[in-house]
């Protein structure tokens with residue numbers, strides 16, 4: 001017989017309104033049922049994972065994450081260590097985001113994802129390629145040598161080199177040849193996000209007409225909003241065919257900006273970590289082999305020349321930053337990091353709690369501190385004062 005555990009909930013995130021005061025019955029690695037709290041007497045006290053009542057959320061889905069934990073993701077050990085770093089902070093599915101270092105390296109990274117997938121403590125969804133077809137004038141921390149001019153036949157080569165693992169690409173719609181590239185990526189089933197772009201409103205609109213369906217870290221690495229030419233920012237906020245990522249780490253966007261984006265686009269906003277390999281590392285300078293030197297400074301990653309190079313927090317930080325805004329509930333914030341990214345990727349069963357579904361769960365305290373995290377039924381994180389699982 002499969003082992004059964006019971007979780008007492010304070011509130012439980014669902015598709016609609018949160019459910020209060022329920023029991024979640026876990027059988028093996030799956031959610032067997034969700035029952036009213038009054039059903040507790042049907043179970044032995046030993047089956048309850050603790051005496052606590054938790055806020056329960058689905059595991060987070062991070063579609064823009066470069067690394068974390070101080071390791072290099074370009075090796076099996078590094079990719080697994082990065083996966084543990086994010087899983088232990090509540091992320092249960094991750095789209096590894098990389099720059100373009102040539103077709104051979106792209107194939108190697110796709111193979112690495114396949115090798116790591118059965119071993120990783122979270123679901124590795126594939127690759128998000130940030131570039132190579134972005135605007136060099138607003139490349140931010142993306143190395144210049146990873147950028148390319150568009151030749152439409154190259155797009156097919158790139159998709160093929162990724163062996164089915166390329167799920168998303170970031171592209172600037174104003175670069176020459178973008179029409180052919182966006183159409184070719186979409187034909188290959190790849191999500192096209194516009195970003196690292198100085199697009200005018202007309203150029204951003206053209207990108208949407210060619211098939212672009214998302215925006216990469218809205219508000220960062222794009223032309224600032226102008227009232228008569230709102231550009232990619234204004235297009236993202238008003239165009240229903242676009243979803244949009246935001247980095248809500250407390251540094252990339254001001255609280256007022258987060259609030260404005262939330263009001264304009266709540267159902268189509270996607271929280272992403274944009275976490276770099278220095279994620280979780282202390283303030284100061286960090287060197288990754290011969291590859292890259294980054295500074296962790298005042299809560300963000302910077303290149304030695306001061307350019308903002310991404311974030312240093314796992315996705316749960318984005319959830320709690322959003323939930324700290326007066327207008328945003330913790331449940332709305334979690335939806336932006338679960339259902340919304342799953343919707344963009346077209347994955348129905350991801351980022352939700354459902355009876356019969358996988359046990360990808362976050363158990364949090366009333367202050368939103370992480371208490372326990374389960375991915376695929378395995379406990380990947382337990383806070384120090386939580387009891388071990390019943391045996």
Ligand SMILES: [Zn+2]
Pocket residue numbers: 130140196217221
């Ligand atoms: Zn970027």
